[in-house]
Amino acid sequence: MHLQGKTVLITGASRGIGRAIALELAHQGVQRLILIARTHAHLVEVATEIEVIGAEAVPVALDITQTVDVNIAIAQTWRDHGPIHLLVNCAGIAHQVPFLQSQLPQVQEEIAINLLGMYTITRLIARRMAVQQQGTIINVSSLMGKIAAPTMATYSATKFAILGFTQALRNELSAHNIRVVALLPSLTDTDMVRNFRWFRWVVPSTPEQVARSLIAGLQKGTPEILVGWQSYLAVWGNRLMPLLMERISRWATPEELQILKRLREAGADSR
Known part of the structure; x- marks a missing residue:
């Protein structure tokens, strides 16, 4: 994909x-x-x-869970700065908590931002891309979209x-010449996960x-872009030995959560 001048x-x-x-993308020559x-x-x-790099930047403060605001903002943005050639749906939120201790408001927040917000933006942009008969949409999923992780049930589901x-x-x-790609980062060292209890043996990637990896995948035309060797190993392991991968996921669960689980099991056995 040629990014120059696009x-x-x-989002996010x-x-x-x-x-x-x-x-x-600014370093790759994107115009705006x-x-x-x-x-x-x-x-x-x-x-x-x-702007220091040399591209134009347009900040738009917007809560993507507010459908009316999103409709207005996208219409104004397309009018003033369109057409949009590439949409990157990166906004997301995650809560790490054992499922039995999970709270409905947190679950609703993850679904609202990770799924419904992405749907709203994508629907508005894709309809306009279809009219111009070109465009690329990148949806940021996760390795947890392939292999679900304990303590991250709702996040994995989204x-x-x-x-x-x-x-x-x-x-x-594809009939409208719109390319749709999934980006699947593994654990990434960002502000969102700094307070998480990290999974053992997982080496985090950097946002950079x-x-x-996204740029390399776009150039290769890959429909699903994995990030890092651990992701490739995990995906292939899950395809070939899914039961083993489930065991590894349980073993990799943060130690303090495993201790809590064992204490509760011991308490149940003593009753």
């Missing part, structure tokens, strides 16, 4: 993977980056970095759903590594 819209652009993708996130001040910081959504759109929108 206009790109990125104020930090982490979204920020790294925005900066990498429309940056979407909830906090305007953080977007302005990223926009300043992008990431599995994103892969199904992406596959369906890939087949539907994820961004570079």
Whole structure:
């Protein structure tokens, strides 16, 4: 894919993977980056970095769970800065908690941002791309969209759903010359996961590594872009030995959660 001179819209652009993708695309010669996130001040910081590189940056403070606001913002953005050639759906949130201790408001928040917000943005952009008969949509899923992780049940569910959504759109929108790609980072060292109890044996990627993998995958025309050798090993292991991979997932669960589980089991046995 030729990126020079293109206009790109990125959600979740104020930090982490979204920020790294925005900066990498600016280095690749993208003409204009429309940056979407909830906090305007953080977007302005990223926009300043992008403009130093030489690309135009347009910060748009927006909560993608607010459907009416999203409709208005996308219409105005397309009118003022379109057409948009590339959409990167990177906005997401994760809560790490054992399922039995999970709370409905957190579950609803993950679904609202990770799935419904992505759907709303994609529907609005894809319809316009179909009229111009060109475009690329990148949906950021996760390795947890292939292999579910204990303590991340709802997050894993949303990431599995994103892969199904992406596959369906890939087949539907190809008739309109719209390419749809899934990006699957593994554990990435971002602000979102800094307070997580990390899984053992997993070496985290950096946001910059994820961004570079995205560019490489786009150039190769890969429909699903994995990040890092551990991801490839995990996916192949899950295909060939799914029961073993489930055991490894349990063994990799953060130690303090395993201790808590053993204590509860011991308490149940003593009754």
